[in-house]
Amino acid sequence: MSDMTPAPAAKAKLARTLNWSKTPVAPTIVVVIVLAFIPLVWRNDYIISLLVLMLLFSLMTQSWNLTIGMCGIWNFGQLAIIAIGGYATGLLTIKLGWSAWLALPVGVLAGGLAAVIMVLPSIRLRGIYASMLTFAFAEVVRLLIIADSSGFTGGPFGLTGVKGLFDNLSSTWNLRAYFWLTLVLCAAVMLLVHRMMNAPFGMGLVSLRESIRFSIGMGINRRVQFIMATLISGLIAGLAGGLYATFYHGITPSFMGLGPMGLLVIMVVVGGLGTVRGPIIGAFAVTILSELLRDTVMWRLVVQGALLLLVLAFWPAGIDGLLSRSLAKLRVWMNVGQGEAEVGAEAALAVATPAAPVDPGPSLTAPAAQPSAAPAAAVAAAEPPKPAKKSGGFKAWLNADQPKADGKKPGGSKGDKKT
Amino acid sequence: METLVQALISGLVFGAIYAIMTMGLTLVYGCLRTLNMAQGAFGMVGGYAAWVITTDMGAPPIVGLFVGALAAAGIGILTHFISIKPLVGRKDIDFEMTAYISTLVVAIMFSAAIILLFGARNKAIDPLVEGRLHVFGTVTVAWQQVAVAVVAFICLGGLSLMLSRSRQGLSIMAVAQQFDAAKLMGVPAGRVYWVTMALAGLLGGIAGVLLAPLYFVSPSAGDLPILKGLTVAVVAGLGSIRGTIYAAFIIGLIEALVATYVGSLWSLPVLFALIVVFMIVRPYGLFGKPEEERL
Numbered sequence: 001m002s003d004m005t006p007a008p009a010a011k012a013k014l015a016r017t018l019n020w021s022k023t024p025v026a027p028t029i030v031v032v033i034v035l036a037f038i039p040l041v042w043r044n045d046y047i048i049s050l051l052v053l054m055l056l057f058s059l060m061t062q063s064w065n066l067t068i069g070m071c072g073i074w075n076f077g078q079l080a081i082i083a084i085g086g087y088a089t090g091l092l093t094i095k096l097g098w099s100a101w102l103a104l105p106v107g108v109l110a111g112g113l114a115a116v117i118m119v120l121p122s123i124r125l126r127g128i129y130a131s132m133l134t135f136a137f138a139e140v141v142r143l144l145i146i147a148d149s150s151g152f153t154g155g156p157f158g159l160t161g162v163k164g165l166f167d168n169l170s171s172t173w174n175l176r177a178y179f180w181l182t183l184v185l186c187a188a189v190m191l192l193v194h195r196m197m198n199a200p201f202g203m204g205l206v207s208l209r210e211s212i213r214f215s216i217g218m219g220i221n222r223r224v225q226f227i228m229a230t231l232i233s234g235l236i237a238g239l240a241g242g243l244y245a246t247f248y249h250g251i252t253p254s255f256m257g258l259g260p261m262g263l264l265v266i267m268v269v270v271g272g273l274g275t276v277r278g279p280i281i282g283a284f285a286v287t288i289l290s291e292l293l294r295d296t297v298m299w300r301l302v303v304q305g306a307l308l309l310l311v312l313a314f315w316p317a318g319i320d321g322l323l324s325r326s327l328a329k330l331r332v333w334m335n336v337g338q339g340e341a342e343v344g345a346e347a348a349l350a351v352a353t354p355a356a357p358v359d360p361g362p363s364l365t366a367p368a369a370q371p372s373a374a375p376a377a378a379v380a381a382a383e384p385p386k387p388a389k390k391s392g393g394f395k396a397w398l399n400a401d402q403p404k405a406d407g408k409k410p411g412g413s414k415g416d417k418k419t
Numbered sequence: 420m421e422t423l424v425q426a427l428i429s430g431l432v433f434g435a436i437y438a439i440m441t442m443g444l445t446l447v448y449g450c451l452r453t454l455n456m457a458q459g460a461f462g463m464v465g466g467y468a469a470w471v472i473t474t475d476m477g478a479p480p481i482v483g484l485f486v487g488a489l490a491a492a493g494i495g496i497l498t499h500f501i502s503i504k505p506l507v508g509r510k511d512i513d514f515e516m517t518a519y520i521s522t523l524v525v526a527i528m529f530s531a532a533i534i535l536l537f538g539a540r541n542k543a544i545d546p547l548v549e550g551r552l553h554v555f556g557t558v559t560v561a562w563q564q565v566a567v568a569v570v571a572f573i574c575l576g577g578l579s580l581m582l583s584r585s586r587q588g589l590s591i592m593a594v595a596q597q598f599d600a601a602k603l604m605g606v607p608a609g610r611v612y613w614v615t616m617a618l619a620g621l622l623g624g625i626a627g628v629l630l631a632p633l634y635f636v637s638p639s640a641g642d643l644p645i646l647k648g649l650t651v652a653v654v655a656g657l658g659s660i661r662g663t664i665y666a667a668f669i670i671g672l673i674e675a676l677v678a679t680y681v682g683s684l685w686s687l688p689v690l691f692a693l694i695v696v697f698m699i700v701r702p703y704g705l706f707g708k709p710e711e712e713r714l
Contacts, residue, residue: 074516121695125702127515128454132653133698136691139646147684258642262527265520298535305528312521313505316512 023195032187039176048175054287055182056244061267061279062189063236067119069274070197071229072209074131077118077138079256079264081234084141085111085241086251087153090162093246095152100163104242111238112231119230123223142256158252162245178247185243186280189236194276196232205229209274262301266308272318281319424558426679427672432564434671435571440626440644441651441663442578443619449595449658450615451507452515456523457498459645460530461620462627465491466636467533469628470542480547484570487628488621495620498525499613507612526645530638541635567629574625575664578618582660591615595658650694656704666705 039048064078089107092098098106118137122130146156153159166177196202204225207215216222245251254260263286271282286304293300315322440462447455468490469483478486502521506514546563547570553559582588593601594611602608626644634640651670655662673693678686 072513072516074519121699125698128519128657129653129698129702129704131454131519132649133695136646136650136694140688140691143687258527258530258639262524265524269520298531301531302528302535305524305531308524309502309505309521312512312517316509316517 023191023198025191028187028191032183035183036180039179043172045172045175048179050287050291052175052178052182052247054284055179055186056240056247057264057267057287058186058280058283059182059189059236059240059243061264061271061283062186062193063233063240064264065268065273065275065279066193066233066236067115067230069268069278070202070209071205071226072127073119073122073226073230074127075119075122075134075230075233076131076261077134077136077141078233078237079261080138080141081111081115081118081237082241082244083145083251083253083256084114085238086245086255087145087159087241088238089242090159090245090251091153093163094159094161100165100167100246103163104165104239104246107242107245108235108238111236111241112234115230115234115237116227119226123226138256138261142253145253154252156253158250158254159245160250162249162251164246164249178243182243185239189239190276190280192232197276201225201228206274259301263304266304269308270311270318272320275318275320278318278320281323285319421556421558422679424554426675428554428558428560429564430672430675431668432568432671433675434668435568435575436626436629437647437651437671438664438667439571439574439622441648441655441667442575442660443622443626444648444652445655445658445660445663446591446595446615446622447619448652449660450591451503451518451612453503453518453522454515454649454652454657455498455616455619456519456645457494457502457526457529458619458623458648459641459643460526461491461494461498461623461641462630462644463533463636463638463641464494464529465624465627466544466631466640467537467542468624469631470544470636473545474542480545483544484547484625484628488624491624491627492617492620494529495616495618495623496613498522498620499616501525503616504612526641530641533638537638539638541637544631544636546632547629563632570625570629574622578622587611587614591618650690654694654697654704656706659704659706662704662706 038051042048060078060082063082064075067073067075067078085107088110089100089103092103092106093100118134122133125133145153148155164174165181166174169177197206204215204220207218208220208222208225212222241251244255267282267286268279269282270286271280272278286307289304289307290300293303311318317325440458443458443461444455447453447458465487467487469480469487472478472486473480473483502525503518506512506517506521546561547566548562550562551559552562552565580588582592590601590606590611591614593604593606594608594615598608601611627640630644631640647670651663651666654670655666670690674686674690677689681689
């Protein structure tokens with residue numbers, strides 16, 4: 001407690017308290033290798049194409065989550081960015097006869113560029129105004145493509161005849177190749193996002209989301225951070241769009257409509273807004289649900305919408321939040337009776353976690369410090385009090401995936417924003 | 420000259436529809452701090468109710484207007500109870516964004532439900548009044564447009580009377596201006612919430628029925644109106660009633676002028692480009708409060 005010098009062990013502890021966890025490269029590679037055997041074991045083309053669709057959806061939700069969940073930019077035009085990536089890739093292969101392998105990177109860049117152009121004017125705006133601008137941007141892109149009668153983009157019927165990446169393979173191997181490619185890309189993107197969110201850059205984004213004033217006071221450059229995050233999100237979106245266009249050999253403007261947007265919103269929110277795993281879980285869960293409801297196509301949206309309303313009402317942190325909460329509870333239960341400081345610190349976080357939603361206090365500072373004497377001592381043992389308190393809150397937040405638990409939020413804001 | 424007058428008239432008519440449509444958004448935002456993305460769906464449901472009552476059951480169009488408005492009001496209350504009420508006062512969520520998302524999803528659910536009930540085909544609906552009014556020269560106005568403008572102005576007048584005179588209206592204004600003070604004075608906030616949503620549904624339903632003969636009744640009939648409504652609300656400054664009326668007419672006129680002189684294809688893109696520029700210059704809208712505008 002008295003030793004303030006950052007010894008290596010203490011440093012590691014600080015990193016852990018701040019949740020700068022190491023990127024799980026090795027486990028991910030193992031999981032990817034295991035999953036890669038699916039198409040060889042389960043030889044059903046339909047299932048494989050469904051899996052490819054899920055992976056594409058998780059790329060899209062991941063890219064969207066990066067802006068709307070991680071940075072709190074109210075970006076409701078992400079589908080237009082994805083579509084721009086798809087259209088750029090498709091147009092290059094059709095009009096210029098490029099190979100899809102050459103066109104895809106250009107599509108990726110187009111997505112990044114479009115995202116930056118879209119978000120630039122809305123950075124200064126307050127949430128709802130920004131949502132309006134991005135929504136309008138997407139709608140204008142969609143209407144312009146629909147209204148295009150010159151035959152360049154195919155108008156309302158969309159692009160057809162986009163070259164695929166693996167056109168010279170047989171259809172089964174084509175599917176498998178797409179599955180492996182999207183699987184690897186999806187894992188790579190997940191690792192990238194995880195790395196980013198656990199680096200100071202990502203912490204800056206989270207802190208900007210939670211309180212812009214505080215973050216600017218701490219010297220975080222909002223403009224640079226937001227533009228970088230948008231750029232990365234746009235690049236991922238362009239990749240997803242390009243892959244989508246080459247996989248289905250086409251893309252239509254209805255891809256940008258309200259229906260698909262609702263679907264993506266449902267995926268992101270059901271999975272867990274503002275978490276790394278959430279969008280992937282959501283994409284898979286919602287796509288599987290859609291498949292189960294395949295025979296009743298129109299009920300599908302109603303059921304999915306009802307699912308979203310339920311999730312919002314009961315588990316606003318989504319499936320991912322639910323999972324990590326039960327994990328934390330499990331950990332508390334397993335650690336009961338063990339008196340070491342190490343375990344105590346773990347328990348502090350675990351105890352703080354279920355408490356967070358109930359606790360009205362600002363989570364940035366409160367939970368870890370409150371629960372009981374032993375955990376508090378454990379935290380204090382690691383660090384000088386102030387940063388430890390704060391980081392405990394961060395850790396609790398990251399583990400509970402309670403993105404919006406601090407004081408500036410609804411109940412209070414209803415009253416005080418009104419003046 | 421004559422094209423100009425024609426464009427101005429159609430701009431005024433559309434401005435009037437936008438005004439009542441957006442007034443619903445403004446009231447709900449002012450009172451509940453929710454950007455109600457289901458406002459377009461209210462109009463869509465109102466249009467369908469009017470279609471059922473007039474085309475299927477043969478009632479006169481004016482009855483269709485009333486029934487459509489009432490149905491939309493009911494849908495407004497329903498929306499409040501399924502998508503907004505569960506979120507009010509929660510500490511663990513960002514209320515504004517969550518409510519935005521949940522109302523957006525409710526709007527999508529309503530159009531899916533409408534497709535289930537009525538199919539995806541467009542339905543034609545009779546106008547309130549047939550025929551055209553000759554103003555001068557080649558300038559003519561459909562009587563329907565005149566009726567639209569008249570109904571819209573009656574609605575706006577009635578609304579302003581209600582907000583400034585009636586008990587319900589005053590409590591809505593009180594909650595919108597100072598939530599805590601209103602509660603302390605004994606205004607029943609819970610009731611004010613759903614009454615506001617019903618009012619928004621009523622206005623959206625009237626706008627939907629008025630728009631229906633000009634376009635069609637279809638499951639996606641709410642998409643364009645909500646987009647226009649959002650534009651108007653944002654230009655006005657969210658929550659400002661006076662701003663909404665100005666902005667609605669400005670946007671109606673700009674749109675009509677662009678459609679006449681540049682081409683109707685360009686009216687939306689040009690409008691949005693103008694609005695992007697406007698938002699950069701004045702990020703809190705015409706009548707928004709500057710301290711609210713940016714963080």
